[in-house]
Amino acid sequence: TQLLEQSPQFLSIQEGxxxxxxxxxxSVFSSLQWYRQEPGEGPVxxxxxxxxxxxxxxxxxxxxxxxxxxxxSLHITAAQPGDTGLYLCAGRxxxxxxxxxxxxxxxxxxP
Amino acid sequence: NAGVTQTPKFRIxxxxxxxxxxxxxxxxxxxxxxxxxxxxxxxxxxxxxVGAGITDKGEVPNGYNVSRSTTxxxxxxxxxxxxxxxxxYFCASSYPTGGTGNTIYFGEGSWLTVV
Numbered sequence: 001t002q003l004l005e006q007s008p009q010f011l012s013i014q015e016g017x018x019x020x021x022x023x024x025x026x027s028v029f030s031s032l033q034w035y036r037q038e039p040g041e042g043p044v045x046x047x048x049x050x051x052x053x054x055x056x057x058x059x060x061x062x063x064x065x066x067x068x069x070x071x072x073s074l075h076i077t078a079a080q081p082g083d084t085g086l087y088l089c090a091g092r093x094x095x096x097x098x099x100x101x102x103x104x105x106x107x108x109x110x111p
Numbered sequence: 112n113a114g115v116t117q118t119p120k121f122r123i124x125x126x127x128x129x130x131x132x133x134x135x136x137x138x139x140x141x142x143x144x145x146x147x148x149x150x151x152x153x154x155x156x157x158x159x160x161v162g163a164g165i166t167d168k169g170e171v172p173n174g175y176n177v178s179r180s181t182t183x184x185x186x187x188x189x190x191x192x193x194x195x196x197x198x199x200y201f202c203a204s205s206y207p208t209g210g211t212g213n214t215i216y217f218g219e220g221s222w223l224t225v226v
Contacts (some may be wrong), residue, residue: 006153033215042115042201042217043154088153090215098169099215101146101153 003100004091021105023072024090030094032072034063037086058073069097081108113137117202117218124192124225132187132221134202140191142205143185144169144215145177149197160185192225199223 007022023032031050035043047056049065049072056063060083062075076083090101115136124130133193136143141162146154146169156169174196176188185204189196202218 004153025169042203042220044217045214048214056218086151090154098156099144101155102171104151104153106151 004089004100006087006089006099006102006105008105009103010106010108012110013079014110018075018077019079019107020073021087021107023074023091025070027093028068028069029091030096032065032069032089032091034072034074035088035090037088038056038084041087043088067071073105074099076107079107081109081111083107100101115202115204115216115218117200117221119221120219121222122224124189124223126194126225128192129188129190130192130223131189131191132200132202132223134184134185134218135183136186136202136204136216137183137204138204138216139182140204140206140216141182142213143179144203144205145175145185145187146201146203147171147196148201148220149198157187186195187198189223194225197225 005024034046037043038051047063052064052069055065060077064073087105090099118133144159145157148154155171157175158169158177160166163179163182166177166179179185200221203215205213205215
């Protein structure tokens with residue numbers, strides 16, 4: 001079974017602080033995606049990274065794909081209450097259309 | 112735009128009962144998926160389909176069946192409901208673009224409780 005481990009599992013911080021969540025695997029991905037899921041809804045895609053070492057920015061969110069394509073990180077600057085949610089990474093392995101989801105990081109931003 | 116539509120939204124089943132979760136998408140996507148999500152956890156793939164008439168098992172297929180007679184519809188069948196199948200079920204679809212970065216669109220989820 002191919003596993004995607006996310007850390008931390010839970011994170012609760014004050015508004016305005018910075019944070020980083022991680023997504024790790026022992027296997028190499030062809031691509032990796034980050035999703036955010038709010039209560040009562042399905043996950044919504046935030047970003048897709050494809051190239052090793054790639055960095056993408058989405059306003060206050062910065063996504064990085066590891067050089068070896070085995071890991072990824074999501075950094076949030078000056079967190080806002082609207083950032084609260086479950087963050088999921090999901091990876092595709094070469095030659096496989098299936099998307100494997102990580103274990104999730106539940107983020108709570110305290111006003 | 113409807114996107115991916117799942118029904119029912121909520122259902123309570125007794126142990127041993129059967130039911131079908133319906134899923135339809137209006138985006139002409141080739142790929143469709145069923146995931147389950149246990150409380151506070153990530154999503155686990157139950158079954159997926161790469162096109163009409165083709166289905167394949169995911170990580171946790173036991174206790175479920177699927178069919179894909181049309182591009183639009185991908186129903187998930189529970190034959191003998193068990194408490195372990197209490198979960199939130201998400202249907203999703205995507206259109207492949209070389210297999211590296213296509214977006215998966217999710218339905219709003221179906222909350223199933225087996226008692």
